[in-house]
Amino acid sequence: MAILGLVGKPNVGKSTMFNAMTEKIVDIANYPFTTIDPNIGTSYVITDCPCKELGVKCNPQNSKCIDGKRYIPVEIIDVAGLVPGAHEGKGMGNKFLDDLRQADAFILVVDASGKTDLEGNPTENHDPVEDVKFLLNEIDMWIYGILTKNWDRLARRAQQEKNIVKVLADQLSGLNITEEDVRVSIKDLDESPIKWTDEDLLNLSKKLRKISKPMIIAANKADHPDAKENIERLKKEFKDHIVIPTSAEIELALRRAEKAGLIKYNGNDFEIIDEGKLNEQQKNAFNYIKEFLKTYGGTGIQECINRAYFDLLNMIVVYPVEDENKFCDKKGNVLPDAFLVKKGTTAKELAYKIHTEIGEKFIYAVDARKKMRIGADYELKHGDIIKIVSAA
Ligand SMILES: Nc1nc2c(ncn2[C@@H]2O[C@H](COP(=O)(O)OP(=O)(O)OP(=O)(O)O)[C@@H](O)[C@H]2O)c(=O)[nH]1
Structure with missing residues (x-):
């Protein structure tokens, strides 16, 4: 089963998103590296269940059906916080890269409010476009590092054995990169790998990343007043990616409010069950959330999961x-x-x-x-x- 990984620098809201997706409680705090071990949890891809259309009553065994929607369990992994230089082992670099290996598709979480710097510390006016670029670069450099290990010998062997695809795929097998991925990525390169330049190898690493590590960009903290402009910038800058504005905090609040029996939440909107039971603070919070949902059509969290499986992983x-x-x-x-x-x-x-x-x-x-x-x-x-x- 394909595993979905949440990645991003510290403090962008990965743990909150993970909790919202899985309702499992892990540390949520406003300082870097509260996530020390990767957390693996279960979430759901949601799709229309055929029971409605067929007019039958279903008895799901490996999934759930709620109001005609089928909830299919999938595994989510919350990857440890990432800082620049992770591919050289900085921060929790090696652990990050190890966790990364396990996932088939990724949600790259950025702080769209611009209130955390590259290392995950509080700041003002940070451009999340930089965060996406740095993360993609970290992964490129990680692939490049493994690809070019003992390169001269490898290139000569590939040439002698006349089987470049297989030799390279073997070298990269630990990264979940297949022969097909390699075949597609090297098709514009010279037939003899010994002629490949350093630039060729770096470009090859990028291509391999694009093919084998598909990503959705979650512009998180979209509920923050400063997020709007950054979201537009992310969409403009990364046109070939899916960019989804998200609010992990609102999704978590809604799921918990539903658990507590305060609301009925359908994924896009909610209804308050008994207005009389709410205090003033809760009423204000729900009004604020209503406004957000009206603007964005949802919290974006379920959309990230569904599109990762349906669009990224096909x-x-x-x-x-x-x-x-x-x-x-x-x-x-x-x-x-x-x-x-x-x-x-x-x-x-x-x-x-x-x-x-x-x-x-x-x-x-x-x-x-x-x-x-x-x-x-x-x-x-x-x-x-x-x-x-x-x-x-
Ligand atoms: N406004 C807003 N704040 C959020 C949102 N998601 C998370 N936060 C806040 O951002 C801070 C960091 O959230 P975490 O979920 O701990 O971040 P993380 O990326 O897991 O951080 P590490 O565990 O350090 O890697 C917390 O104060 C959260 O309450 C959101 O959607 N909107």
């Missing part, structure tokens, strides 16, 4: 069933499982994901909505309900 949701008429498993659970899979996954590959033996003995599949037989190579579509017929 995933879709499919529902395997065993009875194509009742949309249920053997035990009668309707729409029991929701699987996040890569776009382009075939019916047979899905069978393998359910169980190796089911994949090996795959015969055909059925599109349960259309009651139509489909072959092994059928490419699954978002929302498909699929029965696998196998000799297993």
